Amino acid sequence: MSGDYLETVAAPLRGPRRLRDDMLAELGDGFEEAVADGVEHGLSRDEAVRRASADFGSPGVVAAAMQRELEAAQARRTAWTLVIALPAMTVLWDLLGGRGDPGLAVTVLARLTDAASAAAFTAAALVLTGRLDRRAASACGALGVVSMGVALGCSTVIALIAEPSDTPPTLPFLMLASAVGTVWVSASALRALRVGAARARVG
Amino acid sequence: MDADGIHGQLDTLILATLRRGEAHGYAIIGALRERSGEQLDLPSGTVYPALRRLERAGHVTGKWTQAGGRRRRVYELTAEGRAALEKGREDWLALRQVMTAVLDS
Numbered sequence: 001m002s003g004d005y006l007e008t009v010a011a012p013l014r015g016p017r018r019l020r021d022d023m024l025a026e027l028g029d030g031f032e033e034a035v036a037d038g039v040e041h042g043l044s045r046d047e048a049v050r051r052a053s054a055d056f057g058s059p060g061v062v063a064a065a066m067q068r069e070l071e072a073a074q075a076r077r078t079a080w081t082l083v084i085a086l087p088a089m090t091v092l093w094d095l096l097g098g099r100g101d102p103g104l105a106v107t108v109l110a111r112l113t114d115a116a117s118a119a120a121f122t123a124a125a126l127v128l129t130g131r132l133d134r135r136a137a138s139a140c141g142a143l144g145v146v147s148m149g150v151a152l153g154c155s156t157v158i159a160l161i162a163e164p165s166d167t168p169p170t171l172p173f174l175m176l177a178s179a180v181g182t183v184w185v186s187a188s189a190l191r192a193l194r195v196g197a198a199r200a201r202v203g
Numbered sequence: 204m205d206a207d208g209i210h211g212q213l214d215t216l217i218l219a220t221l222r223r224g225e226a227h228g229y230a231i232i233g234a235l236r237e238r239s240g241e242q243l244d245l246p247s248g249t250v251y252p253a254l255r256r257l258e259r260a261g262h263v264t265g266k267w268t269q270a271g272g273r274r275r276r277v278y279e280l281t282a283e284g285r286a287a288l289e290k291g292r293e294d295w296l297a298l299r300q301v302m303t304a305v306l307d308s
Binding site: 030055 | 246252274
């Protein structure tokens with residue numbers, strides 16, 4: 001029966017699995033201690049479980065408080081991914097991009113990509129320095145996804161409009177490294193969005 | 204007093220229970236009940252995530268221990284936690300003074 005309470009608390013939780021399991025283990029240990037306390041004071045186990053459930057509070061309220069911690073942890077994880085990956089990807093593009101004058105259209109698209117990366121990087125830096133707390137996971141997730149979307153869109157257009165002579169010889173490496181970075185950032189950003197959405201659902 | 208009545212003060216109260224030494228979540232819940240003369244009626248399950256929040260803020264450190272066949276996560280105040288407790292206490296006394304002055308005027 002004590003499992004019922006824990007399962008109800010656990011069901012809506014989303015976020016880093018290790019922290020989630022650790023928090024639930026701690027809550028479970030405390031709950032069992034409360035039940036043992038009740039039994040020691042003469043209650044039947046069923047009565048003790050009912051009393052512990054009432055004392056611990058509505059599973060929804062406890063889950064909401066736990067989800068806030070999971071959201072904060074996921075926000076920091078995604079923020080670290082963004083502050084490491086985005087500058088690395090920007091430098092990669094600058095180092096391995098085509099030489100010579102790329103033309104106005106390519107320059108504008110490249111600057112647009114830089115601006116999207118800078119916005120996501122700024123949000124991540126604010127999270128890591130503790131200046132952005134509310135909706136931190138959603139902010140990091142949304143800006144991470146947007147920056148990757150802009151980068152993919154712009155690079156596709158650049159590939160279509162750039163002259164063949166502009167193509168650098170290191171293009172395969174550039175594309176592979178970009179793809180790895182894009183998948184890494186996108187996966188983390190999407191996780192952050194899911195965790196942020198769970199916070200909105202749980203309360 | 205229910206949870207809404209102590210809104211914003213729970214962290215300070217938890218830190219106060221750790222002033223005399225380390226404790227685990229269930230002991231902290233017991234200390235809150237006992238020291239409030241059973242007047243504090245809060246969903247005790249929320250104390251656990253509150254402890255994680257305090258740990259994230261650097262006000263306490265937590266570690267798993269094993270004692271008497273029971274696994275427990277034990278928390279201890281940090282120097283920052285002591286400072287936060289002192290500030291929380293001062294803020295509360297200032298608020299109480301303001302409330303008393305207005306209500307009694």
